[in-house]
Amino acid sequence: MEEKKVLLSINDLVVKFRVRGRILTAIRGISLDIYENESIAIVGESGSGKSVFTKTFAGMLDSNGFIDEGSIIFTDDELADTKVKLNRRGKSVIEKAKAALDQSAKRSLGAETYKELRELRRQKHEKETLSDEESQKFDEELQNLIADRTDAFNLKQTFDPSKEKDKIKETARQIADFDIKIKALQKSKDDAIKARKAAAAQDSAYLAEYEKKKAALKAKYEKEIQGTVPEEILKHNEILAKEIWLSVGRFNPIRSRKYVKHLLKALHKAYKMGVDLRDETQCNQVFDTVVFRVRYLDETPEQLHGTCILNLANIKDSKDWTQIRGRRIATVFQDPMTSLNPIITIGKQITSIIIKHQGCSEAEARARAIELMHKVGIPKAEQRFDDYPFQYSGGMRQRIVIAIALSCQPKILICDEPTTALDVTIQAQILQLIKDLQKEFNYTTVFITHDLGVVANVADRVAVLYAGQIVELGTVEEVFYDPKHPYTWALLSSLPQLAQKNTKLYSITGTPPSLYNNIVGDSFAPRNPYCLKIDTIEEPPMFQVSDTHFAKTWLLDPHAPKIEKPEIIQDIHQKLVSEYNIKEA
DSSP: OOOOOEEEEEEEEEEEEEETTEEEEEEEEEEEEEETTOEEEEEOOTTSSHHHHHHHTTTOOOTTEEEEEEEEEEOOHHHHEEEEEOOHHHHHHHHHHHHHHHHHHGGGGGHHHHHHHHHHHHHHHHHHSOOHHHHHHHHHHHHHHHHHHHHHHHHHHHSOTTTOHHHHHHHHHHHHHHHHHHHHHHHHHHHHHHHHHHHHHHOHHHHHHHHHHHHHHHHHHHHHTTSOOOHHHHHHHHHHHHHHHHHHTTSOHHHHHHHHHHHHHHHHHHHHTTOOTTSHHHHHHHHHTTSOOEEEEEEOSSEEEEEEOEEGGGOOOHHHHHHHBTTTEEEEOSOGGGTSOTTSOHHHHHHHHHHHHHOOOHHHHHHHHHHHHHHTTOTTHHHHTTOOGGGSOHHHHHHHHHHHHHTTOOSEEEEESTTTTSOHHHHHHHHHHHHHHHHHHOOEEEEEESOHHHHHHHOSEEEEEETTEEEEEEEHHHHHHSOOSHHHHHHHHTOGGGOOTTSOOOOOOSOOOOTTSOOOSOTTGGGOTTOOGGGGTSOOOOEESSSSOEEOOGGGSTTSOOOOOOGGGTTOHHHHHHHHTOOOO
């Protein structure tokens, strides 16, 4: 395979949502590299996690969603290169940060003793309360009761008071029962904790030994931190202090002061725990809890120069997203009317984006907007520049949305079901437009779709998602003509174009698993007609089929029985070429 530059590297990504007091895990450990100038399609049923996945690297997660684990490394040399002025405020920040870091560094001298002291306290706390496993069991049971009560309450609201009084009365009784159970469970947990605490308080021998050990460790720790910090750490603190200013200097004074305070607190804690801040990985992790780290490179009397690793999973400040969303990563949504303001002219909507991100004059923005309108196929662009969205057809509106997305020449264009709301003949035009513009602007295209016809026409690679995981990944030829995962077989089998006359159209039985629950084994197992016993017990690893083809199924294990893919997709190449007008090389 030709060596390509990785533009976006997603590693072990976990995305969760808070929904009615419960946690829903929408993305479960996805790892994927997206390359420069490629077209990759994200395919799966509704609810598989396609849109949520791409929203994470566009900074568009809903307010109740959050990235729990993982990283999203965006490679952009221009954005990574950072310069900040070495003005009076900057020099003051660096000087004060250096003094604070030197004091914090003394704590590293007693790090091992401090860890012993923490472990001693943890053991005492564990003796006085429930274990993590016991507490988790109580909490899970409580969450289930609360969820059941919420469902019952919502059901009660649907009943007609004039006709369904009995149902309302019965549901009210169920809600009251749930309230009693919830209160009893909470009391049971509180009583168990009180009993443990009382038992620990009566263990005088243990308490005496605990106080003795704690006093000895405290004395040892206080003596150790009076020592001399090695010179190399003090020198590295000079670099760290400059990196603090490099990392916060782009913000206004109020915000930068807040971030400096939080960074010094995080670095103090790191020194206390014995973290080696000279190690790049460990230092990045400490900075990432506050703001992404800008690594020091060099300086002049007027400015500091550094570079940063852009981990989109750890961006905390909205100002940083404005540098990425639109300028570097743009999105074309399914319905153009949700992206366009109905009371603002088309031209104004394009030029406002150009002026905001490119800092040009209104006249220059107008010229660029008209040029873009021509490129996306708007006839008589100059005359239609001042029209409103309602004066455009659905296909023309989608062309305008594409023009807006491309106005800042992004590196990644996310197309979220961009043709679903359009007429079939217009769909083909829009897909061809996106392909043609990609050749001109050299952007990477990420297609989110459930339409395999779109995939066959536009994608270089395909990632098949199921229950928040990638279950198969490969080139479009590998996934279409040599699929390995039973879910991919099912998706291909359900293509209407493969159905024979007077036969029933294939459909996937069952429903996807609840993402509130901890899934045991293969998430597709309950719907998989080729399910093995191990599928119900253990989650399969990602098996490598070729350099570019991977599938997450136990059927690829050397010890698995040999199972052929369904007959309906045994030879689908010619049918797909014919149905989707695929141009073969």
